[in-house]
Amino acid sequence: MLNILVLHGPNLNLLGLREPTIYGQISLAEINTDLVQLGQSLGAAVSTLQSNHEGALVDAIHAARGEQDGLVINAGAYTHTSVAIRDAIAGTQIPTVEVHLSNIHQRESFRHHSYLAAVVLGQICGFGPDSYQLGLRAIINHLQAVKAV
Ligand code: DQA
Numbered sequence: 001m002l003n004i005l006v007l008h009g010p011n012l013n014l015l016g017l018r019e020p021t022i023y024g025q026i027s028l029a030e031i032n033t034d035l036v037q038l039g040q041s042l043g044a045a046v047s048t049l050q051s052n053h054e055g056a057l058v059d060a061i062h063a064a065r066g067e068q069d070g071l072v073i074n075a076g077a078y079t080h081t082s083v084a085i086r087d088a089i090a091g092t093q094i095p096t097v098e099v100h101l102s103n104i105h106q107r108e109s110f111r112h113h114s115y116l117a118a119v120v121l122g123q124i125c126g127f128g129p130d131s132y133q134l135g136l137r138a139i140i141n142h143l144q145a146v147k148a149v
Contacts, residue, residue, distance in 0.1 A: 001045055002143050004136065005068040006035055007060060008050035009076030015101075023101050024128045031129050035072075035136055042140050044069075054078055054085065061088040070139040071096040072132065079104070079114045090119040095142060099135035100125035 008028060011018060016027035032048040039046035047068075049060050057075065064071060071094050078085055079100070089096050096119070103126030104111040117123050121142055124131045 001043060002069045002140060003067065004039060004044045004046050004070050004072065004139060005060070005064050006032070006046060006048045006132065006136070007057060007071060007073040007075070008048070009057060009074060009078045010052040012074060012076055013050050013052070026129050031132055034129070035132055038133055038136055039140075042137070044136075044140050046136065054082055057082075058084050058088045061085070061092055061094065064094055065092045068094060069143050070094060072099055072135040072139055073097070073116065073120075074099050074101070074132070075116060079116055080111055082115055086115040086119050089116065095139065095146075096120045097135040097139045097142075098123040099131040101128050101131055102126060 012028055015023055015031065016025055028050060035048065036046045051057050051060070057078065061071065073096055075082060075085055098114065098116045098120045114123065122138065124134045124138065127134060
C-alpha cells in the first residue's frame with residue numbers, strides 16, 4: 001500500500017466560492033473525498049492537508065519524509081513565489097507531482113513561472129478537479145514503476 005499526501009496551498013479552502021468561472025463549483029472537501037476514493041481503488045492511502053501558511057506547508061513536507069511515498073501539491077499562489085516550498089521538496093527528495101486547476105500558462109504572466117516545476121516529476125494543469133485525479137494517478141504509476149524495478 002502506498003501512502004500519498006495531497007497538499008493544498010492558500011485560498012484553496014475557498015474552492016466552490018472563489019472565482020467559480022476559473023476554479024469551478026466543486027468544494028475542496030468534495031475534491032478530497034474523490035481523491036481518497038480513487039486512491040483506494042488504485043492501492044494507495046491518500047491523506048490531505050490544506051494550509052494558507054507557507055511555513056505550515058514546508059513543515060508538512062518535512063513531516064512527510066519517511067511517512068509518505070509521494071506528494072501531490074497544488075501550492076496555489078506560492079507556486080509563483082516560494083523558494084522555501086521548492087527547497088523543501090528538493091531537500092526531502094519526496095517524489096512530487098505539481099497540479100493546478102487552471103491552466104497557469106494561459107493566464108497572467110506572473111502565473112507562468114513555477115518555482116516548483118524544476119524539482120517535481122511533472123506538472124498537470126488546466127483540467128479543473130481532474131488535474132488532481134490525473135496527478136494522483138501519475139504519482140501512483142510512477143511509484144509503482146519504481147517499486148517494480
Ligand atoms: C492555482 C493557480 C495559481 O496561480 C493560483 O494562485 C491559485 C490556484 C490553480 O490551481 O489553478 O491559487 O494553483
